[in-house]
Amino acid sequence: MKRIYLDHAATTPVDPAVVETMLPFFTEYFGNPSSVYTEGRGVKKSIEAARLQIAKAINADPREIYFTGSGSESDNWAIKGIAMKNQAKGKHIITSTIEHHAVLHTCEYLEKQGFEITYLPVDEYGLISLDDLRNAIRKDTILVTIMFANNEIGTIEPIKEIGEIVKEKGIIFHTDAVQALGNIPVDVKDLNVDLLSISAHKIYGPKGIGALFIRKGVPIDNLIHGGAQERKKRAGTENTAEIVAFGKAAEMATEHLEENAAHMKELRDLLIKGVMDNIPQVRLNGHPEKRLPGNVNFCFDYIEGESILLSLDIIGVAGSSGSACTSGSLDPSHVLLAIGLPAGVAHGSLRLTIGKHTTEEDINYVVDNLIQIIERLRKMSPINAD
Amino acid sequence: MKRIYLDHAATTPVDPAVVETMLPFFTEYFGNPSSVYTEGRGVKKSIEAARLQIAKAINADPREIYFTGSGSESDNWAIKGIAMKNQAKGKHIITSTIEHHAVLHTCEYLEKQGFEITYLPVDEYGLISLDDLRNAIRKDTILVTIMFANNEIGTIEPIKEIGEIVKEKGIIFHTDAVQALGNIPVDVKDLNVDLLSISAHKIYGPKGIGALFIRKGVPIDNLIHGGAQERKKRAGTENTAEIVAFGKAAEMATEHLEENAAHMKELRDLLIKGVMDNIPQVRLNGHPEKRLPGNVNFCFDYIEGESILLSLDIIGVAGSSGSACTSGSLDPSHVLLAIGLPAGVAHGSLRLTIGKHTTEEDINYVVDNLIQIIERLRKMSPINAD
Amino acid sequence: MEYTDVVMENFTCPKHVGEIEGANGIGQVGSPACGDIMKIFLKINDDGIIEDASFKTFGCGAAVASSSMATDMIIGKSIEEAGKFKNSDVVDALGGLPAEKIHCSVLAAEAIQAAIEDYHNKKAQQ
């Protein structure tokens, strides 16, 4: 059976062209880039070429790009690094309630270390309010960290406006752009951000490689101390193959940004319309317009997410759910609760995220089958309203 | 020209069999291992199989193995994680002066955060003294971190004896075994260690993947907070391909440990004899017997390390040096200074590290050419004694 | 997440879905906020034998499969036997469940006990 992969927000397949670029670095150009000899020298050049590709993708200077081991590491580094380095100035940090766990759990950890965190609420669409932000800023606020685009409901936050407010106050601003890169334009100069996290495996690159943009002059502690790699800011022998792959993936993502986004948007709207028109008692989560081109997130009343996922999996469709049961925890998604959904409803969520290879045929197949799946599961449900 | 790679302590080429195992995980089994659907499920199994391979390589329980992004991250996590979690008990840590920078710079960072570090000295062979260790232990000592084998001079520390002393006092014991794995037996049960760092790229696996062994029940904070990966201890979407590769590399390293070590030892001794017999005013750094099977480290009087490296590179040989000039810093290697070499001598060091594919022919070629290179450079030196 | 073939079979084609007419023992456990509700319907005859059983479930794959398996297993048993029915019986019959899904089988066992209790209560009131 043909598989239809609709979980691109979780991870993407590595593009064959990207795999191609990385292969020589395992066996041939395997040298340690810090070395004097021939094997090391070429490798260093390749890393710097990749750094330039990443820099171009977000309109930064290559010297502002630092490679990390994941988007999560980038988030941890940005937040802990700024917190530790600037704690003499203050110990207050502002974030939102819908951040990725890499941001939220880092903030919670800092709370235990004596930092104070303000978690800005969001409206029903998942947007923070600029007034709330203004009111939350204090004299001892050292960092604001608000995500660019949400991974579950796809809502795009007003980063540029946030950046202006924060800049005016002289506070450092970090944004988690892991979901934004490759889907919407990311321009660090335009956005007024000081730090920005990205990850390769969301843009058809490999897992286990990320980057942190650190604007020149921003005072930050290291997260991983040791060797002199990454201009002494992030230790560890460079993951050359994956760095080169990330560079290539970023270049491809930038080159085809508009065309990919238009394609995904079209299919997204087709999927939304197909489901809303044909299935009763369903709601679309996230903002109707300010949303990622590939993101669709529904709640179906009276049924639970994992059941939908399993049913889809059986007919060859891979999706995801913010439901408790998928993660083995009993709490439904913190994002769905933050936009005001009752826990019972949040359990019935389904996220389908479209990629550059998704087709109209795929979407039609999913809509047709989803109608039957939802009907069947509702018949089985003890809380069906009818 | 055929290249002879003698810098296996810096990094190793990825074994073709290891590359083979990782390839399907980029494009085919690319799913997020946390997912419910088919694409994710198989991936999770592969990760757990790799964890078992790693566990077997060091005689641990697979539930005690946590994947990281590098040996450096493992070291940082072990030391900072133990320090932060146990600071109520005390803020004193014991390490040595010859640790890798991933350990040393982490300790220095903790000093800034109010921790107190004792740096144990080493003798002329690079060995710490057990009596020094006993004397350094205080009531508020929470961690001892001593490397298993040194990356520059190859000296093997008495880890088992250290472990016994530390265990008796109820202190947590970490060892950096990045250089040990694949070269000498590593058995966490026998060694009495609580935490142990390893890295794939030293054992013919890819760069950018490491692991930390954490004995069950050892209290430790996370270094990278976020998602529930690695049983909630290390966030970040799993680097599936490299995890699987690390597993395979560890399995191969364990299977061929004795045969590889014997081969390297033979060539090591051939190289040492060839150089010592034919080149005057040279000294062997490190311990004559308690040394890694593949490690050779010389100091040649009156000449500087990078000149030797470049000269070797020109004739096709890749080596490394603890000299200032290779790193662009003016300080010679902290390890060579710690074993008591004057700075002027330390600048003339050459490290050649043998691998499983090195041949006797390679060694003979290197010895023959080294004789001429050293002679030529000494003629050029203003401080030649003659 | 790793489900056995038996779990997937019971999820895909669950037996005994829905309400049975004339059920004289009905038990419900769980809550929508927790993400799982299980409702079991029993039809017990005068000899105390469970003649028929069915379920309605809001929950994950394991919850649906447990419901299907559990109802199938208790049909034909006496209420005494069914009273001893444990969640491990369901787990074993399903060929195992992932650790984080064991509680779903517990729900099934609890729902059956609740249904039996309901039967006893109703009888006592008669």
Add this chain to the structure above:
Amino acid sequence: MEYTDVVMENFTCPKHVGEIEGANGIGQVGSPACGDIMKIFLKINDDGIIEDASFKTFGCGAAVASSSMATDMIIGKSIEEAGKFKNSDVVDALGGLPAEKIHCSVLAAEAIQAAIEDYHNKKAQQ
């Protein structure tokens, strides 16, 4: 580390290595502890023209190449011209040096100035 072809050429086959007989200006800078020592020998004729120059160097590839290039460049120059000789002249002639290796070219320029000074001192003492 990235050396240009000119650097590698000057490192592999350095010109003017060794001591020249009858050198009347000798300059040495650096120390073994720092990892670099450069010693320059000049033979300056009565018209103040540098007739010959040579070097001995303990240092990295860039230090050796800088010594070779610098000595080669000042031969035939007057001591006035050589007095204006700057490290950037060596760097340019080498086609550039890595940022962390610029100080090696500075050593070469300093050693030449030290040698010229030595020549002046010796002359003043005559």
